[in-house]
Amino acid sequence: MTAPSDVSSHAMASARWRISEVAFWVLALGCAFLFPSRYLIMTDIVRLGLFALSLDLILGYAGIVSLGHAAFFGVGAYAAGLLALHGIINEPVIALVAAGLVAAVLGFLTSFLVIRGVDLTRLMVTLGIALLLEALAERFSDITGGTDGLQGIEMQPILGLFAFDMFGRTGLFYSLVVLFILFLLARRVVHSPFGLSLRAIKNNPLRAAAIGVPVNRRLIAIYTLAAFYAGIAGALFTQTTALASLDVFSFERSADLMLVLVIGGTGYLYGGLIGAVVFKMLQELFQSITPQYWLFWIGLVLVVIVMVGRARIHRFVLFVPNLIIRQLAGRKAAVAVPESDAS
Amino acid sequence: MASILTNLFDGVAYGMLLFVLACGLAVTLGLMNFVNLAHGAFAMAGGYICAVLVNNSGWPFFAALPLAFVGSALIGIALERTLYRHLYSRSHLDQVLFSIGLVFMSVAAVDYIMGSSRVFIKLPAALEGQIDLFGVGIGRYRLMIVVICGLLTLALQLILAKTRFGSRLRAAVDDPRAASGLGINVPQVFAFTFAFGCGLAGLGGALSAEILGLDPYFPLKFMIYFLIVVTVGGSSSITGPFLASLLLGIADVAGKYYVPKVGPFVIYTVMIVILLWRPNGLFGRTAAR
Numbered sequence: 162m163t164a165p166s167d168v169s170s171h172a173m174a175s176a177r178w179r180i181s182e183v184a185f186w187v188l189a190l191g192c193a194f195l196f197p198s199r200y201l202i203m204t205d206i207v208r209l210g211l212f213a214l215s216l217d218l219i220l221g222y223a224g225i226v227s228l229g230h231a232a233f234f235g236v237g238a239y240a241a242g243l244l245a246l247h248g249i250i251n252e253p254v255i256a257l258v259a260a261g262l263v264a265a266v267l268g269f270l271t272s273f274l275v276i277r278g279v280d281l282t283r284l285m286v287t288l289g290i291a292l293l294l295e296a297l298a299e300r301f302s303d304i305t306g307g308t309d310g311l312q313g314i315e316m317q318p319i320l321g322l323f324a325f326d327m328f329g330r331t332g333l334f335y336s337l338v339v340l341f342i343l344f345l346l347a348r349r350v351v352h353s354p355f356g357l358s359l360r361a362i363k364n365n366p367l368r369a370a371a372i373g374v375p376v377n378r379r380l381i382a383i384y385t386l387a388a389f390y391a392g393i394a395g396a397l398f399t400q401t402t403a404l405a406s407l408d409v410f411s412f413e414r415s416a417d418l419m420l421v422l423v424i425g426g427t428g429y430l431y432g433g434l435i436g437a438v439v440f441k442m443l444q445e446l447f448q449s450i451t452p453q454y455w456l457f458w459i460g461l462v463l464v465v466i467v468m469v470g471r472a473r474i475h476r477f478v479l480f481v482p483n484l485i486i487r488q489l490a491g492r493k494a495a496v497a498v499p500e501s502d503a504s
Numbered sequence: 505m506a507s508i509l510t511n512l513f514d515g516v517a518y519g520m521l522l523f524v525l526a527c528g529l530a531v532t533l534g535l536m537n538f539v540n541l542a543h544g545a546f547a548m549a550g551g552y553i554c555a556v557l558v559n560n561s562g563w564p565f566f567a568a569l570p571l572a573f574v575g576s577a578l579i580g581i582a583l584e585r586t587l588y589r590h591l592y593s594r595s596h597l598d599q600v601l602f603s604i605g606l607v608f609m610s611v612a613a614v615d616y617i618m619g620s621s622r623v624f625i626k627l628p629a630a631l632e633g634q635i636d637l638f639g640v641g642i643g644r645y646r647l648m649i650v651v652i653c654g655l656l657t658l659a660l661q662l663i664l665a666k667t668r669f670g671s672r673l674r675a676a677v678d679d680p681r682a683a684s685g686l687g688i689n690v691p692q693v694f695a696f697t698f699a700f701g702c703g704l705a706g707l708g709g710a711l712s713a714e715i716l717g718l719d720p721y722f723p724l725k726f727m728i729y730f731l732i733v734v735t736v737g738g739s740s741s742i743t744g745p746f747l748a749s750l751l752l753g754i755a756d757v758a759g760k761y762y763v764p765k766v767g768p769f770v771i772y773t774v775m776i777v778i779l780l781w782r783p784n785g786l787f788g789r790t791a792a793r
Contacts, residue, residue: 226597274776278783280596281539285735285779292728293772300765412724416604423601457612463605467598468587 168357176352181482185431186341193333200329206441207336208397213421213433214340214347215390221427222351223383224363225275228284228415229291232271233264233388235409236294237395240264242311242405243304251317253400257339260396261389268388272381288412295410310406314399325401332401339397340434343390347430350386359383420463426475509640511761512754517646519753520653521715523746525708525726526733527660528701530745533734535677536694538588539596541603543705543730544723545610550576550706551718552614555623565628569710576706581699588698589691607723615720622719625710649711656704661742673697732775738785748785 193203212234219225240260243249250256274286298305306312318324325331350356361369362376370376399405408414417440425436443462447455466474529543550572557568583606591599631648634641664670675683676690684690709718716726729752737748752771759770778785 220597226600228600274780277780281533281735282779282783284539284596284600285731286776288728288731289772289776289779293769293776296768296772300769412727416608419601419604454612454616456608457616460605460608460610460612463601463608464587467594467602467605468590471598 172352172354172357176348182431185434189337189434193337197328197330200333202441202445204329204333204336204401206437207333207340208394208401209418209421209441210434210437211336211340211343211397212391212394213418213425213437214344214430215387215394215433216418216422217427217430217433218347218351218387218390219384220422221429221432222356222359222363223380225380225384226280226284227275227287228412228419229287229289230387230391230418231410231412231414232287232291232294233268233391234395234398234414235291235298236267237261237264237392238399238405238409239298239305239311239395240392241396241399242314245314245316245400246311252321253316253319253335257393257396257400260399261393264392264395265385265389268391269381269385271388272384275384276377276380288415291410291412291415295407298407298410305405305407308407310404311399312404314403314405316400316403325403329401336397336401339393343393344430344434347390351430355379355382417459420459423463423466423471426471506640510642511757513640513642513650514646515754515757516750517643517649517653517753518715518757519750520657521649521708521712522729522733522753523749524653524656524704525712526705526730526749527742527745528698528703528705529730530734530737530742531673531697531701533731534738534745535673536592536698538592539599539603540588541600541727541731542606542610542723543701544726545607546576546580546702547705547709547712547726548610548614548718548720548722549579549709550703551625551709551713551722552618552623553706554710555625555713555718558625559623565625565631569707572710573703573707576709577699577703579706580702581695584695584698589695592694607727610723611720618720620720622717623713625713625718627714645714649715652711656707657742657746664742669693669696728772732771734785736775736778736785744785 196203212230215233216227216230219227237260240263241256244256244259245251245253250259271286271290274290275283278286299307302308316325319331319335323331323335351359358369358374358379361372361374362379366376395409398409421436421440422433423436424439425432425434444455444459447458451458525547526543528546529540532538532540532543553575554565554568554572557563557571558565563571587602591602627645631645634643635647636642664673672683672688672693675686676688676693680690709722712718716722732752733745733749736752737745755774756771759766759768763770
């Protein structure tokens with residue numbers, strides 16, 4: 162009877178907070194205070210990070226490749242926008258949760274389509290759902306505002322206390338708090354027995370089913386949760402920019418998201434957040450060099466990453482940090498290497 | 505009645521065009537199991553080659569078409585030898601990322617070189633206007649497309665079924681290991697097929713400039729159509745994608761004409777339903793790998 166206790170002690174050990182993780186969040190908070198002139202871009206990064214976290218949940222932990230994750234982002238964005246525009250739910254936090262729940266319902270319904278079939282079918286179905294929603298949003302332009310988007314959204318103060326200001330200060334701290342809370346939840350989920358069973362499914366669905374993991378139910382659950390996260394990210398987008406337009410559903414958004422996650426690495430939750438920072442900085446850099454053609458360089462980054470190999474790049478990048486951690490904390494210290502990569 | 509037949513004909517022409525554009529993808533995606541989202545980029549390359557030759561160098565349209573084929577095929581084989589072949593054995597995620605990267609690069613590069621506005625290819629006067637066939641108005645250009653694409657389809661079917669290369673390709677696809685054991689140079693067969701598919705896409709791109717419109721965002725706009733053709737059509741034969749293209753073409757034209765507001769909606773819904781109903785496509789099986 163030692164095996165179960167081994168598993169649980171191993172799971173508990175890997176769930177323990179590490180110094181590097183604490184440092185990461187302190188650094189994130191520090192940035193928010195240090196650069197008061199860059200609130201808007203930092204909010205952008207936080208949003209993107211949350212969105213990437215959502216994709217990481219299904220890609221990195223459950224191995225579902227999705228080309229249409231923007232569907233949930235878009236639904237969340239429009240839900241939050243419509244709730245605020247028509248004054249149905251004025252309080253931003255409740256509206257945020259409501260928008261996330263709308264996306265989660267959609268995720269639950271579409272998960273039955275997604276869990277069928279193999280990679281290629283999943284790619285097509287997820288892409289199809291996002292395109293379908295985009296077409297729908299365009300069709301019902303009297304509700305969604307069509308190509309002009311939702312306009313005239315006015316956000317009420319958060320919890321009735323903190324009003325959104327024009328510099329984006331409130332928006333940033335609001336997004337950061339939301340990200341942190343959702344990150345804690347995600348961290349709890351992936352280190353739970355549930356999360357471990359997801360990894361078993363990702364590695365070998367057949368074997369997971371054989372040892373008694375209800376594969377389909379687990380996949381539906383995580384897909385719904387990821388949709389909830391993406392919906393929240395979308396709602397944050399609407400609430401902090403007071404805007405929701407058709408491009409929330411666009412293919413480029415889903416594709417960019419893949420890039421973010423690939424830069425950061427999948428399967429250890431921080432990948433999306435780090436990737437979001439790197440991606441936004443790259444985007445800023447390329448846009449300052451060639452304002453119109455930055456897409457080319459983003460594409461080049463993708464091609465190079467794949468050609469060199471994702472695992473190899475992460476080893477290069479993490480070589481110096483790992484060295485420092487080892488020197489500081491001795492040989493046995495946990496290193497910041499992603500535990501596994503999506504395949 | 506006449507307008508229905510005209511629409512039907514337009515749909516057939518559109519479908520055949522889609523087939524020529526996408527049948528290269530049927531080989532890479534369906535048979536070689538490589539998710540190549542960048543297929544439209546080769547079609548766009550062919551379209552722009554043709555446009556430059558006709559508009560700037562004053563070539564006749566029909567002389568520029570073969571060059572669109574050759575140009576795209578050359579680009580295709582260059583990329584296959586340098587980049588694609590390293591990725592055949594990689595995961596689908598890698599293939600998706602790589603080909604999305606290629607699409608982004610091609611979009612921005614064409615935007616940089618050719619400008620972002622839509623490009624028109626000057627057509628010879630003989631291809632303009634309509635002819636009247638039993639009271640049904642038929643566009644000359646579309647008639648030409650049906651003829652060219654029909655001939656191509658026949659030729660492809662014959663090559664696959666009757667020639668030595670066709671049987672090599674089928675063997676290489678069915679079981680690469682056994683095929684190479686029999687002395688078939690599998691990578692070479694794949695490279696040649698890939699280049700040929702890219703060439704066909706280039707030809708399709710040149711032909712489609714008039715109907716689908718040619719601008720730098722072509723690969724992104726029509727990516728989903730090519731994917732639909734292949735996934736719905738399956739890949740066990742050339743007939744599946746062909747029928748799927750015809751269906752898609754007719755449905756799309758009819759949808760745009762009769763129910764303009766819900767056109768795209770219908771197509772995506774049908775695609776999802778078909779994929780769920782028959783994950784391996786309407787007309788057959790995918791390679792068992």
